[in-house]
Amino acid sequence: MHERTLPTQSPDGTGSPAGTTTRGSSALPAGKRRAGTLAGLAGAAVLLAGAGAVVAAGALLPAPESSRTLPAAAVAVPAGESLGVCPGPARLLEGTEAGTDPQFSPESDTAASSVTAAVLGASGILPASRLSQLDGTTAVEIAKDPGQPPAEGARQELLAGVVANRPVDQATVLSADAVANQQATAGGAMKYTATDGDLQGTAAANCLQPSNDQWLTGASTTVGRTSVLVLTNASTTPATVSLELFGIGGQIQAPGSRGLLVAPGTTRSVVLGGLAPGEARLSVHVRSAGGPVAATIQQSVLRGLTPGGVDFIAAGAAPAVRQVMTGVDIQDPAGVSALTGRNGYQDAGPALQITVPGPSDAVVEVKLYGRDGEKTLPSGGVVTAKAGSVTEVSLAGVPAGHYTVSAASDVSFVASTRVTRGLEEGRPSDVAWAASGFRLGSQHVVPVPQGGLRQLVLGALDTRATITYSAITADGKVRAPSTADIAGGTTASIAVPDKADDADVVGYVVSAAGDAAYGAVLVQQDGRNDVSALAFQPAAAGQETVPVSINY
Template identity: 30%
Template sequence: MKIGRIEITGAQGTLGARLILGTVTAVGAVVAVTAAAAVPWPAVSTPPAALEVTPAPAETVLACDGPVLALGRSAENASALSVAAAATTTVGNDRGEEPESDAIAQPTIEGEAAATRYVQRPSGREPVSAAAASSATLDDADLAGFTASACRPPQMESWIAGGDTETGTTGILLIANPGDVNATVQVTVYGVAGAVTPPGAEAIPVPARTQVALPLAGLADGEQSPVLRITATGAPVRASLQSSLVRTLDPGGIDTQSAVRPATTQVIPGLRVVGDAAETEGAATIARLLSESDTTATITVTEAGSGGSPARDPEPVPLKGGAPAEVNLGGLDEGDYTVTVTADAPLVAAVWQTTGFGEDADFAWNTATPAITEATLAAVPEGDDAALSIANPSDEDITVSVAGQGDDPQDFDVAAGDTTVIDVDGGRLYTIDPGAKAVHASIGFAGESALASIALWPDAAHPRPVVVYP
């Protein structure tokens, strides 16, 4: 019995020891797990699969403004629009040929008012670049001056910072649908009351192969500094604004202005101060800005060839969201300038410049230009004193190749932060190649009674790479 008791006692002791050991082990495990949870675990992640793909080139469609229009020349109908002068177009592709063309109807305009569209198809899987631009000179009692504009691809949204509805000014908004699908357009006017969609501008029909012309006074009546946003549905459209001015009885110029795109940095090269504008006390150079958000913009003006040194102190401009602002940039000597506008929020910008305020004066709206990083074909329309302005906003010097069609390329050095101005010939095509660097460029015409500016856009024939996530 004693032995049995000993054996029984041993069994109970073994069981107790096991219970104690199990409890200690469990507590240790909990402590270990708790400690492990408190220690940062190694990050294990798999980035999503992504592939950059360059689409096959598609056809390029360019819509031109067509003839210069006049408002109110008909005694029977003061609101009627009619043709004032035909435009001369310079057009071609990088193979020395001319793209296909056909008419864009303007059924509400009196006279031979059709505009033109050009269609350039790729050669197999190889893109073919095409460019077109037009110009016109007028010397009539109600319209006088020189105007030039580039033929552009259509887009779903366009912004125009320009025009006004004061006495003596006339603005005509041109909305072209060069495609084969009908479009519907909404026009939003930004003015003293913020963003407003005028009655009748909520859904403007723009049939396929048709251009609609709308007097600015009917959209932005009473606005001295309007900014327009044109939003399309159904099909993209090309928007531009024809402006003219009469001071008392003397025509004060004419201009055709293309749309711009919002960005936090806007570069406007090719501002050309000529004639009486450099000596007058009037506001000969005015910048118009708009942001949809409250922000502060900074305007910097540099003279071409100055090494990037500011021609005037950089000027901060408080912007209230949705309200256009204008800044007088007067006091500039005769010469070529680049205006740069920066802000924390996207904005649109354009600069108005005139040759003077007397008889035979002309004016131009200089619009912001997007960056060009690859070889781009540009058309220089007919006109005197044509010049190509190339701005380099970077901190590094850049060499840009420029070649007139049929000529050997020439290299031009553009210093960091500076602008180079190159004489070009009207009625010719040029290829501008910045060698994968980003530059901003424009084509300008300047004389005592002729002023115009065309912003250059990236080549529409080359498709942009897209990122595909399988």
């Protein structure tokens, strides 16, 4: 992260030196004044003549070397620290006035939150890394400074530094230092579970890199739906955050949505119902000046007295003409249809939400890829999404199973997919939002939260893709790789075992070759309706270069 100092103005706001004044001419005899005036005019004529000569001469002389523009040179940018902000536990909103920060009541008796993370190393060297609190206090030291990096040509055998199921009660920061001018490869996830209270269910979220620009889609502020935007500033620079809100009817002008100050090392929560009440579909564009922030939305549902689920809505891919979401679990279509037809359960089924930030409508083609190939939506799969608003496309009606959702248009948009579990009215259910993901490349660290049923869900779009995945275990070993060959236009699911060679599985190293492929971790609980989805995050960036030009 680089800090920038803005120029300041002088105290009086002018370019004049402070304390200067202008004085009038003194009284002189008339003759002397006239003589002085003539002498001044003659002097001015000489100066003008001299100036003309200088201008003429300057026009004939070649330009000095300092006025030339030098060609742009590529300058290496030092690799920075790998940083991921893990959200804190879900909290029950106790009460607030519109436009103010919220207050929270204690969690339920069974609520538990933990962080699982892994940092990748090679040749016996792990980057200096740690899990810290926002105030900088180290909660877990993963690895100390390794000193000299391994020599070039050394065997690059992988190993990992691991945090396994670490209990947390607040937001935390996973950080790893660069090694040999290469950004460290790391990944973490926070998991919340509860089996009682209004916030029962499972909610998991990746530890995300802070940003100055991000989109979150899937919030709702209608009766029984609570959306709390959580802004975390893990930097040493104050962040001034502005929010752009988009609903069904277009962009929402909300007083109090601009100039939100988030101090360094702090978290600020904003109740979105105070800014945009009664919105069934709400997307938030978060922009910050100064320090970057990590943004998540704690979304919960309460249908009367029946809990309807809790989730952390995370930022997805930036606006683009194609968005892909995988880890989408769809239940029996007949059961979904019967449940969503009941009063208060309209949002209890799977759906794609599309937000078009630009001035032009988007004609979006939606495709679902399942285990056996593409499945046709009853609606046909083509929808016009209005500019500046949020459009919802139901995904109900296809056979039950795991899917990858692809949405494409000639106009940039953002998207997210709602995943639901539970088909009985009056019984607790759960909800999750699958954020739009990133195309898989090389050596993604994929954390796997501990406990429950975990699956890697992998989707290939047009042609065949080959996915290589190696388990990371709690003893710091990276196990022998396995390979999944996925046909184009299909989705494959791989069950995550509890252990590999008697050590707990805490994550995977995943690489892809061939056509565009995407992945997510689907987290569920045996015997319960709990569900959560974690999109694979981008791999670590290598050393970058930027063009720098110098001129006068």
